[in-house]
Amino acid sequence: MILWVDEPDFQPEAYPMLQRLQRRGLEIRFCDDFGPHKKYFPYCRDFARDGLDLALADDDLMYPRRWLEILIRASGHVHEIPAYRAHRMKTNAGDATLADYNSWTPAPVGSNSHANFLTGGAGVLLPPRLQSAIKDAGTQFLDVAPRADDIWLNALAIRSGYRRRVVDAAGQHLTIYPRSQEQALHYENVSEGKNDTQLAAVFSLADVTSIASDNAANDITTKP
Template sequence: MDRATRIPAAARARAVARSLAVAVGGLPHSVGTVDSPPPHVARDITNLWLRSARSHEAITDSTSSEIVTMTTHGERLRDVWLAIESIGRGTVKPHRLVLWLDRPLRRIPWRLRRLQQRGLEIRFVSPGLGVHTKYWPLLSSEPLDRPLVMSDDDIIYPQTWLEELRGAHQDSPGCVIAHRAHVIGMSSESAFTPYSSWRPCESDAAHFAHFATSVSGQLLPPQLQKAIRDDGEGFLRTAPTADDVWLHYEAVKHGFATRQVLDRQQHWWFIPGSQQTGLNAVNVTGGENDRQLAATHSAETRRRIWGELATIR
């Protein structure tokens, strides 16, 4: 049996797609074609691909108020432009859009270079921050006078994504705003139930017991950003791979409730091929979220969450 026969069909398909992408400078679905997105998502990806190659439209707006940040690593660097392009085609654009990288590149991919010409900032920082790279370098080094919106590198965001976060923030300026949240589970005042058992948030009310996830985007108001900055890098000790855990702890500690934009969770399609790597399996299935929740939350923040749970059950 030759080597080609032994390679699984999906792996062969990815290899072919990758070689074609290199040959022609990228394909609408890049190496993720084998993920078979539904037709409307495939069309959106194709439109983003064409937009990336042809458009000279700015992806930022100097009159806007929000700063949007994300980070990426490894093979995801190849396709992160899709997430950025989807944000940049929104009904409202961010004041700044920053991609943080924890190692210098010999050559920035050409689609990212084109995005730089249209307003993307690519910033390099020292390695070691992991998932916290998406927000900590900015919080620790810049004036914090604008809402900060964290995004993920593996999502195709809808056109109204930032507009809806902005609207909810304007209605609830003292809250963390998220498109997707869970209701925290607790078995007692001091003990969380397993993260995987938490139910989806079905309310747009603000509560300490709502837990935002950055995968669909979450907005931090400036005062919370300053409090997180002043508390330093404790996340490296208690929540090294769970930025959502640390940010929720900080929000509860400093009196910022979390509000979901709608009365239901929103989660959009992943960039095809992006889920070959990622922390979701480690944090959720592997139980790291549970360990880092236990290590991070204090008796005070647990009591604050527990006290609210009775009102939203």
């Protein structure tokens, strides 16, 4: 497990809890301030060549005991990314654009689709080939989606041919620490509508076409 820290003068020895975790195997590594992207980008940049799956977790959530075990068991399907939580993206009929983020609904458990928009905080497993694509794309996310790591990851997944499968989270309860970064980012992107701005900057016509194609059987579109 790696904790990425973007404060150069951060001193782990000032935190006894972190020292205890380090003795149990936690690595603390330093990186530039990539915002929410720092939980995956520095690893992909430096270690994608190792060929290991990467499980994403936020540092302001408390995860249940079998969280990682269930996520790993759901892996192994070719061209799929397992994720505990996802929204079903909707497209606007006639103009090949995405419907507003706030109009999306939860993706069905067990579904596997380009229209499934994974949210990494609940838990997601990134396969090695997607990590390489993330590395190759570099820091473009700073220009188009600096505060929305999920948007960037879903777009690169589509372009790399990976659909997102929703894992059954029955009995898996996540606890969010009060006044956490997770809550602040959610308010900024969802309540203030910044997700839609970043979606428009990231998702190409080809991306939206892939989403619309997978939605066609279920007629998940927004009528004009």
